[in-house]
Amino acid sequence: MSVEATEPRADDGAPGDAAPLVEVEHLKVFFGIKQGILVEREVARVHAVNDVTFSVDEGETLGLVGESGCGKTTLSRAIMRLIDSTEGSLRFRGEDVTKAGRRQMQPLRREMQMVFQDPFASLNPRKRVGQIIGMPLRLHGSDRQGVEPQVRELLDKVGLHPEHVNRYPHEFSGGQRQRIGVARALALEPRLIVLDEPVSALDVSVQAQIINLLDDLQDQFKLTYLFVAHDLSVVRHVSDRIAVMYLGKLMEVSPAEELYTKPIHPYTSALLAAIPIPDPRENRRRERLVVSGEPPNPINPPSGCVFHPRCPRATQVCREEEPPLVRYPNGHLAACHHPLNVSDAEIRDAARDPSSPVSAGDSLPGTTADAA
Amino acid sequence: MADALLSVEDLRVSFATEEGVVEAVDGVSFDLAAGEVLAVVGESGSGKSVTAMTLMGLTRSPNARFEGTAQYKGTELIGASEDELRRVRGAEIAMIFQDPMTSLNPVQRIGKQIVEQIQEHEGLPDQQARERTVELLERVGIPRARERVDNYPHEFSGGMRQRVMIALALSCNPSVLIADEPTTALDVTIQAQILQRMRDLREETGAAVILVTHDLGVVADIADRIAVMYAGRIVEEGTLDQIFYDPQHPYTWGLLGSITRVDKPRPARLPAIAGLPPSLANRPQGCHFRPRCPHEFSECSKVPPLEAHVQGNPEHRDRCWLSVDEKLAKREVLPGEIGLASKEHAPA
Numbered sequence: 128m129s130v131e132a133t134e135p136r137a138d139d140g141a142p143g144d145a146a147p148l149v150e151v152e153h154l155k156v157f158f159g160i161k162q163g164i165l166v167e168r169e170v171a172r173v174h175a176v177n178d179v180t181f182s183v184d185e186g187e188t189l190g191l192v193g194e195s196g197c198g199k200t201t202l203s204r205a206i207m208r209l210i211d212s213t214e215g216s217l218r219f220r221g222e223d224v225t226k227a228g229r230r231q232m233q234p235l236r237r238e239m240q241m242v243f244q245d246p247f248a249s250l251n252p253r254k255r256v257g258q259i260i261g262m263p264l265r266l267h268g269s270d271r272q273g274v275e276p277q278v279r280e281l282l283d284k285v286g287l288h289p290e291h292v293n294r295y296p297h298e299f300s301g302g303q304r305q306r307i308g309v310a311r312a313l314a315l316e317p318r319l320i321v322l323d324e325p326v327s328a329l330d331v332s333v334q335a336q337i338i339n340l341l342d343d344l345q346d347q348f349k350l351t352y353l354f355v356a357h358d359l360s361v362v363r364h365v366s367d368r369i370a371v372m373y374l375g376k377l378m379e380v381s382p383a384e385e386l387y388t389k390p391i392h393p394y395t396s397a398l399l400a401a402i403p404i405p406d407p408r409e410n411r412r413r414e415r416l417v418v419s420g421e422p423p424n425p426i427n428p429p430s431g432c433v434f435h436p437r438c439p440r441a442t443q444v445c446r447e448e449e450p451p452l453v454r455y456p457n458g459h460l461a462a463c464h465h466p467l468n469v470s471d472a473e474i475r476d477a478a479r480d481p482s483s484p485v486s487a488g489d490s491l492p493g494t495t496a497d498a499a
Numbered sequence: 500m501a502d503a504l505l506s507v508e509d510l511r512v513s514f515a516t517e518e519g520v521v522e523a524v525d526g527v528s529f530d531l532a533a534g535e536v537l538a539v540v541g542e543s544g545s546g547k548s549v550t551a552m553t554l555m556g557l558t559r560s561p562n563a564r565f566e567g568t569a570q571y572k573g574t575e576l577i578g579a580s581e582d583e584l585r586r587v588r589g590a591e592i593a594m595i596f597q598d599p600m601t602s603l604n605p606v607q608r609i610g611k612q613i614v615e616q617i618q619e620h621e622g623l624p625d626q627q628a629r630e631r632t633v634e635l636l637e638r639v640g641i642p643r644a645r646e647r648v649d650n651y652p653h654e655f656s657g658g659m660r661q662r663v664m665i666a667l668a669l670s671c672n673p674s675v676l677i678a679d680e681p682t683t684a685l686d687v688t689i690q691a692q693i694l695q696r697m698r699d700l701r702e703e704t705g706a707a708v709i710l711v712t713h714d715l716g717v718v719a720d721i722a723d724r725i726a727v728m729y730a731g732r733i734v735e736e737g738t739l740d741q742i743f744y745d746p747q748h749p750y751t752w753g754l755l756g757s758i759t760r761v762d763k764p765r766p767a768r769l770p771a772i773a774g775l776p777p778s779l780a781n782r783p784q785g786c787h788f789r790p791r792c793p794h795e796f797s798e799c800s801k802v803p804p805l806e807a808h809v810q811g812n813p814e815h816r817d818r819c820w821l822s823v824d825e826k827l828a829k830r831e832v833l834p835g836e837i838g839l840a841s842k843e844h845a846p847a
Contacts, residue, residue, distance in 0.1 A: 194686035194687070195686055300775050300776075302775065330776075331542065331754065331757050331758055332754065332771060333542075333775070335769040335770060339769055357686065359687075360759045360760075360761055363759065363765055364759060384764075384765060387762075387765075401687040401691040402687055402761050403690075403691075403717050403720040404716060404760065404761070404762055405718070405755070405758045405760065406760070406762075407719045407740060408744075410719050410720055418691075419692070
């Protein structure tokens with residue numbers, strides 16, 4: 128089979144100077160841990176999202192990847208304004224929504240929708256499919272008669288039979304339920320859909336169907352996706368750019384394909400190496416690089432680079448100074464004192480990116496005395 | 500197989516449900532040799548977990564019916580009494596479950612849970628059983644095992660709990676370890692650690708492993724042989740390389756084709772298997788994969804036998820009516836082949 132080179136994601140005519148759809152600036156989400164009888168005192172804070180800056184352009188898919196506890200779900204919920212942020216700012220379509228209340232969010236809600244991980248828990252078992260998909264339409268002003276034809280059309284769009292409008296969720300398989308979740312998200316013709324691990328609960332053969340469906344719908348409706356995933360395998364097929372998170376911070380942000388051929392951060396490289404390759408011969412050849420240890424407690428994150436306790440390349444500087452997000456060619460950002468896969472020239476031209484956390488130091492790779 | 504440690508013959512498991520009789524396992528046969536890793540691969544509802552749990556007597560219920568045999572070192576497991584099973588379970592055949600959060604007793608210290616199993620089977624005095632427990636925990640890679648032996652499950656992370664499960668499973672030196680999706684609930688970096696530990700332990704203990712999984716990446720990492728299950732039947736069985744590089748059943752092609760690979764360029768579109776797995780209460784006649792198979796023809800309304808078709812490879816068996824040549828021709832036009840090297844494997 129002739130392997131078609133990687134498909135360039137069509138950026139069909141998206142105006143380059145338009146403001147991004149979602150802008151997140153130095154966002155922090157901390158959860159207080161309270162203790163005490165009668166008088167509760169905050170005794171510690173979970174640093175779930177710890178100074179994250181990025182933006183998502185209209186029509187783009189940003190993959191947000193990290194292991195459990197890295198803050199990816201908290202971040203996506205903060206963007207949806209389902210939880211409040213502690214610090215930083217959040218803009219949607221240029222409008223500041225950092226502290227937006229119910230009333231300010233109401234008109235924006237129809238432009239941002241969510242698809243959840245568990246297709247069994249995210250659909251009300253007592254409601255018919257028609258009611259589930261029709262609910263957002265009703266809430267935003269459609270009348271009962273007007274809703275049903277729209278629901279049927281939506282079912283058809285996501286590859287389900289329009290006749291199934293009167294069935295209950297339990298009559299569908301996991302993959303079909305996820306299609307119902309997608310139809311519900313599409314109902315109000317949103318601009319942004321946050322997909323929180325939309326295929327991790329599905330069988331592999333069905334995963335591919337849903338990914339392809341999401342891909343088609345994006346082209347058809349010019350949707351913007353924030354695709355949250357726990358590993359790097361599935362997210363690649365939908366993303367234009369991928370952001371890798373670890374312990375509340377961004378480790379690397381890269382054009383999608385480049386992340387797989389040229390991971391700069393050792394954590395990304397470890398994530399890639401950890402994915403077993405379904406090719407026994409390749410597996411036998413492959414050098415195994417198993418990262419030891421487990422993610423530390425986000426209540427008390429390590430000093431310097433948060434990945435340093437598990438990093439094979441860590442040196443003194445990593446323990447002492449938090450690395451800034453450094454900009455490399457192609458808009459590839461990485462927060463590492465000892466980057467991989469970059470040439471000396473690229474290191475010389477690299478610069479501290481303004482999206483770096485405030486607490487990060489200024490030293491760029493190659494300028495520190497103890498290079499790896 | 501003469502040297503089979505465990506020999507399953509025509510195993511059938513059905514459950515009476517409100518929707519009718521569900522044949523979860525429909526005539527499964529396989530042999531497990533000492534020290535080998537057999538991966539049972541399939542999607543939800545393929546019967547892979549029911550097969551594994553039936554061997555341990557864990558599917559017994561008034562609504563369940565069993566047929567066929569499963570011989571472990573000459574002992575019949577299917578009709579065995581609870582007393583007989585107790586002697587086998589844990590001591591001879593041990594199991595690791597998918598979810599390390601729910602398969603340990605939350606109100607008992609982990610050390611106690613392991614000590615209990617050792618004492619039940621071997622009657623060791625407290626101190627000795629405890630020493631062995633600490634050793635086991637060290638062997639599965641739990642740091643500061645001597646202190647942590649008295650911790651409760653909730654004080655461990657998911658990866659560490661799965662290590663405790665493995666220690667528990669290995670505590671009586673079983674000859675067969677059944678691992679049901681042992682790494683599915685874990686993060687990739689932790690999965691890699693657990694898989695490496697399982698590989699090491701297998702070298703050290705020589706236990707045979709039945710690995711039940713849907714993840715072909717994990718399979719490629721650790722298995723010697725593979726049985727691919729679909730809707731209650733084994734549709735293809737062979738060595739690791741036979742299944743990956745010379746797959747004979749169209750379902751196996753689809754399964755191999757639909758996995759994503761991070762080490763290869765991204766395909767324009769992910770190859771997917773059309774349709775959905777059949778409901779077990781209402782399966783198609785003949786080949787169960789027929790409604791989803793792009794190569795279906797008239798023969799497929801009859802159940803294909805599980806037979807060897809590839810010359811010179813008697814251990815490579817599949818359930819498909821297509822001839823080897825037809826398969827070779829049809830397989831090559833498949834999109835998104837995953838490392839298929841059909842040409843070099845083609846029979847001369």
